[in-house]
Each structure stands twice: as structure tokens, then as C-alpha cells.
Amino acid sequence: MRTPSTTQSRSAPETGVLRAQQLYCERDDRVLFAGLDFALQPGELLQVKGSNGSGKTTLLRIICGLNDNFEGALFWQQQPLPEVREEFLASLLYIGHKVGVNKVLSPRENLRWSTSLQAGTRTLGIEEALALTGLAGYEDVPCHNLSAGQQQRVSLARLHLSQACLWVLDEPFTTLDVHGVAALEALLDEHVRAGGMALVTTHHRLQLACSIRELNLDTASTQGEVV
Amino acid sequence: MRSGAGQAPPVSTLNAFRATLKRDLLIALKRRNDMLNPIMFFLIVVALFPLGISPDPQVLSPISAGAVWVSALLASMLSLDNLYRADYEDGSLEQLLLCSQPLYFLVLAKNLAHWLVSGLPVVLISPILAYMLYLPAEAYPVLMLSLLLGTPILSLFGSIGVALTVGLGSRGLILAVIVLPLSTPVLIIGAKAVTDAMLGLPVGSHLAMLGAVLALSLSLAPMASAAALKISVQ
Numbered sequence: 064m065r066t067p068s069t070t071q072s073r074s075a076p077e078t079g080v081l082r083a084q085q086l087y088c089e090r091d092d093r094v095l096f097a098g099l100d101f102a103l104q105p106g107e108l109l110q111v112k113g114s115n116g117s118g119k120t121t122l123l124r125i126i127c128g129l130n131d132n133f134e135g136a137l138f139w140q141q142q143p144l145p146e147v148r149e150e151f152l153a154s155l156l157y158i159g160h161k162v163g164v165n166k167v168l169s170p171r172e173n174l175r176w177s178t179s180l181q182a183g184t185r186t187l188g189i190e191e192a193l194a195l196t197g198l199a200g201y202e203d204v205p206c207h208n209l210s211a212g213q214q215q216r217v218s219l220a221r222l223h224l225s226q227a228c229l230w231v232l233d234e235p236f237t238t239l240d241v242h243g244v245a246a247l248e249a250l251l252d253e254h255v256r257a258g259g260m261a262l263v264t265t266h267h268r269l270q271l272a273c274s275i276r277e278l279n280l281d282t283a284s285t286q287g288e289v290v
Numbered sequence: 291m292r293s294g295a296g297q298a299p300p301v302s303t304l305n306a307f308r309a310t311l312k313r314d315l316l317i318a319l320k321r322r323n324d325m326l327n328p329i330m331f332f333l334i335v336v337a338l339f340p341l342g343i344s345p346d347p348q349v350l351s352p353i354s355a356g357a358v359w360v361s362a363l364l365a366s367m368l369s370l371d372n373l374y375r376a377d378y379e380d381g382s383l384e385q386l387l388l389c390s391q392p393l394y395f396l397v398l399a400k401n402l403a404h405w406l407v408s409g410l411p412v413v414l415i416s417p418i419l420a421y422m423l424y425l426p427a428e429a430y431p432v433l434m435l436s437l438l439l440g441t442p443i444l445s446l447f448g449s450i451g452v453a454l455t456v457g458l459g460s461r462g463l464i465l466a467v468i469v470l471p472l473s474t475p476v477l478i479i480g481a482k483a484v485t486d487a488m489l490g491l492p493v494g495s496h497l498a499m500l501g502a503v504l505a506l507s508l509s510l511a512p513m514a515s516a517a518a519l520k521i522s523v524q
Contacts, residue, residue, distance in 0.1 A: 129384055130524050152390035161381025165313075167320045172313070179309030180389040180396075205320075 080104060081126070081229060081260065086135035088121055095121055099135070101278055105228070108251065108261040108273060113280030119264040120160065122280065123233050126262065127157045156181065156227035158235060162218035166207040170198055170217045173206065178224050192223035197243065212238040219243075222250055229260045236267040306391040307399045314403030317376070328369035328408045329415065335361040336419040347424040354423035355433065355484030361419075362412050362437060363477050366444040367466060369408035373400065373449055374456045374519065383456075384523055393516040401442075401449050401512060409441030425488070432487035432497075439500040440480040446511035447472040453518035476503060 086099040095118030103109050111119045124130040137144040139151040164173050174189045193202055196216040206214055215238045236244050251261055255273040318325045339357045377383040386396055416437055417430050451469035455461045483496035
């Protein structure tokens with residue numbers, strides 16, 4: 064099923080390509096989007112825009128495979144995504160609305176678990192990653208004692224630890240302060256310039272040096288109503 | 291910095307399994323109340339039998355096997371909710387589903403952790419409770435052995451029910467409605483094994499049956515749980 068070329072260059076960001084073809088999704092008899100086509104090349108950031116309820120989160124979850132209530136096709140490195148799902152997941156890092164941080168555990172324990180699930184060779188230690196996200200000194204504090212923004216930072220520390228070439232981030236800026244926003248923007252910029260890919264939903268005006276492509280679901284869904 | 295091409299990823303299925311097991315045990319350790327609840331419940335329910343029925347050994351002894359088994363089943367039901375609820379609410383479940391390792395092993399790790407925290411203590415304290423209910427001494431090994439084989443099955447079957455219902459807002463009795471019919475054969479065989487041991491009858495076939503159900507549920511139940519979890523996060 065997998066060709067030798069894709070196996071060899073698996074975690075190398077340069078080769079990963081995500082493509083969506085004619086995506087259609089409806090919820091409660093309402094068409095969220097229809098005929099949605101987009102492709103993501105290495106070194107690109109795609110910002111998914113749209114009003115509340117336009118299906119941004121749904122789209123991200125469909126791409127990650129957390130929602131299969133859709134029609135259309137997804138491709139990863141020119142192959143149908145369901146067939147290469149394992150390789151796709153190995154190159155994917157998803158941070159959703161629910162950040163995936165256990166409240167009883169400390170940031171260190173949370174990250175130890177998430178990194179054990181995520182593929183890739185770590186160049187940084189967990190402590191360094193936490194320090195980079197501004198959580199130095201909080202490594203061993205139970206997460207229920209941290210603020211929402213700090214919990215968000217715990218999950219964002221995974222970006223430092225992961226080798227994944229595709230980042231799928233759902234509203235990563237919501238609870239961050241000014242410094243956090245700047246740090247995350249810098250991180251996104253660095254990732255994309257190094258040949259990584261990012262799919263981000265945010266209402267925040269991204270200030271990045273790298274090029275940003277936009278996908279507006281509001282216009283996509285008006286097309287959908289014609290169907 | 292993030293290229294990493296050519297380096298072997300240190301993640302293996304065994305690593306992910308171990309990390310998940312360790313994490314769940316750590317959570318259980320930090321939430322001692324949740325961990326102690328089922329065991330306390332088990333103790334209290336068994337202690338109610340002499341009070342409610344009769345403290346007379348003649349009356350208690352014949353029902354002791356069934357009483358311990360029913361209490362173990364109820365205690366297992368009580369602890370099931372902890373299995374995926376917190377992970378569902380904080381998003382860890384999505385991270386689990388997006389792991390590139392087979393979900394089967396991750397679910398198995400969670401079920402194993404659940405059993406170690408809720409099932410194993412029940413097995414270990416069962417002789418004390420059996421003593422309270424005047425279970426004949428010759429049936430003790432069979433009681434412990436049947437619980438040792440049976441409680442993991444209860445965790446594995448229960449996990450399917452919790453995985454199916456974790457996304458529902460108000461679950462109420464639905465978990466019991468799903469899980470209890472699956473669990474009753476285990477209860478019947480387990481209690482029967484102990485009763486037969488009390489009567490001095492051979493129990494090999496009952497224990498073999500429990501072992502067979504355990505083998506079956508070990509290989510199939512985590513798959514069902516994994517599939518149910520995928521539906522629940524939709």
C-alpha cells in the first residue's frame with residue numbers, strides 16, 4: 064500500500080502534502096460547506112476564516128479524522144488519506160478547543176504522556192519546552208491550579224516537542240496574553256519557514272513574515288447553498 | 291530544527307502503551323477519592339447483607355458467594371465512569387485517538403489501569419468479606435481465582451459501555467442497561483464456581499469458562515471500545 068518513496072521521506076516536512084477535494088458537510092440539515100477544494104504545500108500556512116458556526120472547527124476535525132460525517136475526499140502525499148492514515152497521524156499535531164491537558168496532572172506529566180504518543184525525535188527536553196512557553200517554575204504544579212491561558216500554554220508546549228510537519232490548531236490564540244500571542248506567531252513562522260505546514264483557525268489578525276493563505280468558509284458556504 | 295529526517299522516531303506501541311498505563315495510574319493515585327470509592331462501596335454493600343438478612347451463619351453461608359460477586363459487579367459499575375469521562379472533557383481522548391499507534395493497545399492500557407485500581411483491590415479484600423459472610427474455608431481460593439479472572443472481564447466489557455455513552459450529556463441508567471446484560475454471564479459463572487467449591491464439587495470447567503471469556507474479551511473488547519470512542523468524539 065505504501066510506496067517506498069513515502070516511507071523513506073516520512074517525517075521530512077518537504078514531502079508532505081495535504082489536499083481536500085469537493086468536501087461537503089452538513090449539520091442539522093444546514094450545509095456548512097460544499098464543493099470545498101484546497102491544498103496545502105510544505106512551507107504554507109492556511110488560515111481558515113469564517114463567522115461563528117461556519118464550520119471551521121468541523122473542517123479541522125474532518126481533516127484530522129475525528130469527524131467522518133462528510134462527503135468528498137482527502138489526500139495525503141497524493142494518496143487517499145484513509146489508506147495512509149498511520150503515516151498521516153505520525154506527521155500530524157492537533158490542538159483543539161479542548162486542549163487535552165489533564166487537570167490533575169502537572170504540565171510535566173501531561174507533556175510526558177503527549178510526547179510518548181507523538182512521533183518524532185525530540186530536540187528539546189520537556190523543561191526547556193515549558194520554559195519556552197513561559198511556564199518555567201510551573202512544571203510540577205497541578206494543572207487545575209493554572210489559569211486557562213497557562214493550560215493553553217501547556218498544550219502549545221507540544222509544538223516545541225513535536226516533529227510533526229502538519230500543525231492543525233483550532234483557535235490557539237484565544238486565551239493567550241500579548242506575549243503568548245507573539246511567541247506563538249514566531250513559532251508558527253519558524254515552523255512554516257522550515258518547510259512545515261499549518262492549518263489554523265483564528266479571528267486574530269495573524270502577523271507573520273511568512274505568507275498566509277486564507278480559506279473563507281463564509282464564501283464557501285454561500286456556494287454551497289446553490290447546490 | 292524540526293526536520294528530523296533519517297532519525298528513527300522513539301515512539302513505539304510499547305512506549306505509548308506504557309506511558310498511557312503510567313498516566314492513568316498516576317491520575318488514579320492523585321485522585322484517591324475516586325480510587326477508594328468503589329472499594330468502600332464494595333465493603334459497605336457486603337456488610338449490609340448480615341444486617342439486612344440475618345447474622346446467622348446458617349443463612350449467610352449459602353448466599354455468601356453470590357453476595358460477594360454481586361457486590362464486586364456493582365463496585366465495578368460504580369468505578370467505570372472514571373474511565374473516559376475526564377479525558378473526554380479535557381480533550382485528552384482526541385489526542386489518544388490521533389495517536390499513530392494502534393488504538394487497541396492504548397484502550398487496553400486504560401482498561402488495565404482501571405482494573406489495577408478498581409478490580410484488583412476487590413480481589414485482594416474479598417477473603418476478608420467472605421469471612422464476614424461465613425464462606426466455608428475451602429472455597430476461598432476459588433473465590434479469589436474466579437474474581438481474578440472475572441473482574442478484568444467486567445472492566446473490559448464496562449469499557450465498551452462507557453465508551454459508547456461518554457459523549458451523552460445525561461447518561462443516567464443507560465450505562466447499566468448496556469453493561470449489565472454483558473456482565474451477567476460472568477456473574478453467573480463466577481458465583482456458580484464458588485458455590486460448587488463450597489459443596490466440594492469440581493470447579494475446573496467454570497474457571498476454564500471464565501478464562502475463555504477473559505481471553506475473548508481481552509482480544510475483542512478493546513477493539514469495540516476503540517470503535518465506540520471514535521463515534522463518541524464525533
